Amino acid sequence: SPLLADVPWVYGELGLEGEVLAPEDVFRAETEMGSEILLTGTSDNAFPFNTVQLKSLKDLSQIEVVSAQSVNQLQQASAFEERYFCQKSAKLMAIIATGEHSALMVGPAGSGKTTLCESIPPLLKSPSIKEKKEIRRWALAMNWPLEDRPFVMPHHSTPNISMIGGGIPPMPGEITRAHKGVLVLDELLEFSNPVKESLREPIVSGQISVSRRGVKKEYPADFLLLATSNLCPCGQLVPKTYNSCRFSLTKCRSYTEKLSGPLADRFHILAYSHLWEKKEEVALSQIKEQVQQAQAFAKQARQQELVNSKLSTAQILATCDHFLSHGGMPEFTGSRRRFKAVLQVARTLADLQQCEKISLKQVQTAMSYAQLPFMELQQIFA
Structure with a gap:
């Protein structure tokens, strides 16, 4: 032939x-x-x-x-079938997927936190050719499932060495398997403290260092972190309604203290699932369309290839409108990392609305996702 x-x-x-x-x-x-x-x-x-x-x-x-096809094209297509969300959770998903913002969903059991996390991967843009090769190289080397974007959801009983990596000789763990994909930690506060705190390094740097008997290895770990949690052992506690919980105040307080301040500060977004409406009317395909339009706008308006969660504070401030860039920024209390998260989310909100410049209203809305919920969590037992 x-x-x-x-x-x-x-x-x-x-x-x-x-x-x-x-x-x-x-x-x-x-x-x-x-x-x-x-x-x-x-x-x-x-x-x-x-x-x-x-x-x-x-x-x-x-x-x-x-012809070449996406490995998980069929999986992504089926993920759109018969899956609907309320207006609030749909908007949250669009923000997370457009900017690839790390997010923590907290609230009562059965309120849809895990379902939301599992529905994010089909909304993300396809990895670049370079990223695809990197994903496949690690998948083939470690005999991991081959996916366009890895989706890793380890059980909370996963030991530190399996999660982070290590051993003799050192081997990569679950967070490297999630490289260029999504890492979902369902019931975050049930994970051991060493596992939770070891996430702080890769969330910032996109890699993890593993040392064992004098041998040091660095593995890639650039992933989108999504997490869920109850606020108390019974799962029913929500802010401002303490009487919904059957445990003592002391026990509930000790449970929420499992989330350290430095780790919480690594999340861009904190969302309370008890505020989501019961009426589900927005299809996943509609959210996907919003995300694609926002990312296309960012690329056309600013020739931007990076997602907004990777932009620096200076890069985002350069896209603020005249009022914000000349002293009109709202008064802010919190860490520099928290301020940066607010700006990154504001940039995503502007892209979803196809605005070249970030407005005061978009910054204020971003604060309702990236600042105020964290302040409310700190005062939950006040």
Whole structure:
């Protein structure tokens, strides 16, 4: 076949009858062949590279040219089916996904916190070619599931060495598996303190250092962190309604103290799920459309490739309107990190509204996501 003569790479398995099959590890070929075409066997899987698939050696004319596809295209499409959210949670999801802002959802059990977190990955933009290669390189090296964007949701009983990495010789952990993807910590306060506090480094730097018996390794850990938690052991405590909880004030206070100030400060957004309406009327596909429009606006208006959570304070201040940039910024109390989070969320709100300049109203709205809820949490037992 003339077509087969032009294919530079061949990798497949032969059956007893001469049939050609795609090997299970055929994805490894991409690290060697780059953007070239691979001749392999037939497969029901979607490959992230172009293939020529041969059915049998008995008839070399039985070939099919298959274009590259996203590995989890079908998974993302099915995630949109029959999933709806209330207005408040839909807006929150659009903000998180557009700017890739780390977020902590707290509130009573059964209020939709976990469902919201699980619905974020389909909303995120596809990784760049460079990011895809990085994701696949680690997945193939560690025999992890191969996904466009990793989605990692470890159990709260996961030990520190499995979560962060380590051992002899040192090996990467779950947070490296989530690199360039989403890490969801369901019931955050149930994780051990060493696990929780070790997250502070990768949230800021995008990598994690692991030392064991004099051997130090650095692993990538640039992920979107989403977390959920109850505010007390029974799960019913909400701000300003302490009588909804059946435990003592002392026990509830000790439970919330499991969230240290430095770790809480790493989250851009804190949301209370008891405030979400029961009426679910916004489809996930509608939220996805909002996110795509906002990201396209940012790219067109500012030639911006980075998501807003990666922008510096100076970069964002340069996009504020004249009033804000000349002393009109609202009075702010809190850390520099908290101020930066407010600005980053404000930039995302402006993009969702397709505004080139950040307005005072958008900063005030951003404070309702990135500052005021944190202040309320600090005063929950006041």
